[in-house]
Amino acid sequence: MKLQRTIRLRTAAVGALVVSGALVLSACGSDDNSGGSGSETSKAASNIKCDGEGKLLASGSSAQKNAMDVWTQTYQSACSGTQLNYKPTGSGAGIQEFLQGKTAFAGSDSALKPDEVAKSKKVCKSGQAIDLPMVGGPVAVAYKLDGVDDLVLDADTLAKIFDSKITKWNDPAIKKLNPDADLPGTKIQAFHRSDESGTTDNFTKYLNTAAPSFWKHEPAKAWAGKGGQGADGSSGIATNVKQNDGAIGYVELSYATGNDLSTVKLDTGAKEPVEATTDNASKAIADAKVVGQGKDLSLELNYKTKAEDAYPIVLVTYEIVCDKGNKKESLDATKSFLKYTASEDGQKSLAEKGYAPIPDEIITKVRSTVDSLK
Structure with missing residues (x-):
């Protein structure tokens, strides 16, 4: 029997556990941000x-x-x-x-x-x-654009960017969402995962659900969008975004914060654009x-949530x-x-x-x- 119960996620702050000592984990590619007591x-x-x-x-x-x-x-x-x-x-x-x-x-x-x-x-x-x-x-949409520290995008615009339908940062659709920003004509470099990834699956489920008119590709672990550049793993996308002006890519929030990357605020239809934070992701996961x-x-996630402060690109x-x-x-x-x-x-x-x-x-x-x- 299918269970379909709405989850209510606590959003109370939790204490952070920090660690030290030798790392036995065999891994590659991202910054180690651990440390502490x-x-x-x-x-x-x-x-x-x-x-x-x-x-x-x-x-x-x-x-x-x-x-x-x-x-x-x-x-x-x-x-x-x-x-x-x-x-x-x-x-x-x-x-x-x-x-x-x-x-x-x-x-x-x-x-x-x-x-x-x-x-x-x-x-x-x-x-x-x-x-x-x-x-x-949250899956953060990280970007690097000289002179632009605050950027708002919506599902339709993201779908066009990652499907190579919007190719310059001063495109009218981006200007409309950011009227006070000094947007340059820099070429957009959109990075996606080159390996099969659940992050890609969730990101494309969001695009397909929230922007169905502009993202026609079926959600999948393998990237199906047109154009763009592939990078291996979340660490690969974070590294490429950090190194290239005009770059944009999707990574888990920990990779964005660990690499000091700026992240997009989403216009979801709520009163204010929503930032990619743990608490805001929790509000979206609460609809699962x-x-x-x-x-x-x-779990079945709700990528179309318009709840206040709910960040919908979650995994x-x-x-x-x-x-x-x-x-x-x-x-x-x-x-x-x-x-x-x-x-x-x-x-x-x-x-x-x-x-x-x-x-x-x-x-x-x-x-x-x-x-x-x-």
């Missing part, structure tokens, strides 16, 4: 129950790379017997590696497709793969519905794992690590990195599901 790390680590030993391999979403940095450092400080290796290869690649039996779990910024669930039954011998929402947050079946907890990153039939050699360590990430300490550690913790109603179900993994 070792005592806080020790306190969080003391609450972790360590199970299993050896190597725990996972890959997928680069959107959650900075969250994984924090989680891995804290977990490793408590569970030295487990070597966790998470590679931010992109959601598409992560799912494929999981379906090939190469990893214990995968990270994906979009829920599994029906054909992927069907394929998972070969890996999950007595069950199938399920989606566990673990972290949420649980649509997963059985133990699957996949939820899922950890994908077998409900039954997980590999015996990695099951205990997988459950131990996911119990920590879903714990109060694990979720509180996300705020400083630009992520939104998962609502209590859902994260409670995630914890219960992790306990039941076999």
Whole structure:
């Protein structure tokens, strides 16, 4: 039976957990923004129950790379017997590696497709793969345009920019949204993901839903827009935007803030343009519905929300794992690590990195599901 319950996400501020120590995570491409109190790390680590030993391999979403940095450092400080290796290869690649039996779990910024669930039954011998929402947050539209520090765009204009229908920054459509800005005639360099990505899937779902007259491409993990330039991973887009005047691209907020990039405010039809912030993303995620079946907890997001201060370009990153039939050699360590990430300490550690913790109603179900993994 499909569950369709509206999620009410708490928007109260949460304390930031900062960490120090050696990073065991194998990753690439983005700035490491961690740092702070070792005592806080020790306190969080003391609450972790360590199970299993050896190597725990996972890959997928680069959107959650900075969250994984924090989680891995804290977990490793408590569970030295487990070597966790998470590679931010992109959601598409992560799912494929999981379906090939190469990893214990995968990270994906979009829920599994029906054909992927069907394929998972070969890996999950007595069950199938399920989606566990673990972290949420805004997809920021980052840009670099000399002399312009405040920029407003809407869904229609973004669709035209990323489909090469608007190619100069002083285009009339952009001027109309920014009457007080001194917009130059600089050529727009629109960057998109070259790898299959859940971030792309969510971004194009937003364009297709909020600007259907101008974005005719079906939402997908693979980029389908015309023109533009491809970059590998969120870190690749952030680096290219930072290095090129006139550039624009879509990245998770943590990549924008970590690289000191300006971000677009969205004209959603609300009274005021909406900034990409964790709190504003939380207001949009509050409109999500649980649509997963059985133990699957996949969500349906509302990309057309016009609620005040609700930033609609959001994504939820899922950890994908077998409900039954997980590999015996990695099951205990997988459950131990996911119990920590879903714990109060694990979720509180996300705020400083630009992520939104998962609502209590859902994260409670995630914890219960992790306990039941076999």
